[in-house]
Amino acid sequence: xxxxxxxxxxxxxxxxxxxxxxxxxxxxxxxxxxxxxxxxxxxxxxxxxxxxxxxxxxxxxxxxxxxxxxxxxxxxxxxxxxxxxxxxxxxxxxxxxxxxxxxxxxxxxxxxxxxxxxxxxxxxxxxxxxxxxxxxxxxxxxxxxxxxxxxxxxxxxxxxxxxxxxxxxxxxxxxxxxxxxxxxxxxxxxxxxxxxxxxxxxxxxxxxxxxxxxxxxxxxxxxxxxxxxxxxxxxxxxxxxxxxxxxxxxxxxxxxxxxxxxxxxxxxxx
Numbered sequence: 001x002x003x004x005x006x007x008x009x010x011x012x013x014x015x016x017x018x019x020x021x022x023x024x025x026x027x028x029x030x031x032x033x034x035x036x037x038x039x040x041x042x043x044x045x046x047x048x049x050x051x052x053x054x055x056x057x058x059x060x061x062x063x064x065x066x067x068x069x070x071x072x073x074x075x076x077x078x079x080x081x082x083x084x085x086x087x088x089x090x091x092x093x094x095x096x097x098x099x100x101x102x103x104x105x106x107x108x109x110x111x112x113x114x115x116x117x118x119x120x121x122x123x124x125x126x127x128x129x130x131x132x133x134x135x136x137x138x139x140x141x142x143x144x145x146x147x148x149x150x151x152x153x154x155x156x157x158x159x160x161x162x163x164x165x166x167x168x169x170x171x172x173x174x175x176x177x178x179x180x181x182x183x184x185x186x187x188x189x190x191x192x193x194x195x196x197x198x199x200x201x202x203x204x205x206x207x208x209x210x211x212x213x214x215x216x217x218x219x220x221x222x223x224x225x226x227x228x229x230x231x232x233x234x235x236x237x238x239x240x241x242x243x244x245x246x247x248x249x250x251x252x253x254x255x256x257x258x259x260x261x262x263x264x265x266x267x268x269x270x
Contacts, residue, residue: 070136079147093159095184111214121182138181150194159184161250168245210268228264242266
């Protein structure tokens with residue numbers, strides 16, 4: 001591995017006056033409506049007879065995106081609707097790992113050491129001006145792949161967390177603009193992943209990896225990520241055992257919530 005809101009990431013905490021919004025899986029939960037009797041809503045396909053719902057969902061995403069200089073194009077209408085329809089907590093597959101060690105102090109978990117197995121991921125590299133723009137645009141592309149725009153023609157299902165590989169500059173003082181947004185292929189698709197129609201999305205096999213991970217709460221932007229990187233480096237007894245310029249940000253819950261759950265991951269050197 002070079003890596004619940006799974007979300008089209010836009011920054012901002014809910015309830016803060018004037019704070020930017022965020023498009024999240026939890027937002028999709030609240031926007032989804034029960035189909036009326038007789039409505040042609042297939043369980044795993046984009047509805048052809050729900051133009052009004054598509055327009056409503058697309059308009060919501062576009063209104064949030066405009067506040068962050070992110071354009072949500074019209075061709076996102078069906079993927080947004082399908083992800084909304086299929087967005088059930090029990091249907092989100094978690095990435096499996098083995099817990100090796102947990103460091104605690106006064107009952108607080110300082111960090112965990114985990115083993116992740118070899119796995120295939122759908123990855124897309126982005127390099128927008130701002131971190132949140134890269135994450136949002138990258139995830140929209142992955143949404144299309146998940147929502148039938150793949151060689152199987154099927155809805156693939158959500159996995160959590162969606163992860164982002166970030167890089168620091170040579171002085172380790174700030175993040176670079178280059179990020180990789182990655183989606184873990186569900187277990188049933190690991191052997192033969194459907195191929196994406198979008199040539200920007202690459203299926204990669206990441207080797208078994210040991211990670212040191214620490215949970216943190218709040219927004220994920222350039223400043224908060226660097227702060228969490230520095231904090232975890234101080235907690236680890238031997239941070240030099242990990243890669244020094246590549247890190248992972250993982251998101252598990254609604255990034256618009258004040259108490260949302262994120263993690264920073266350090267990758268142990270091979």
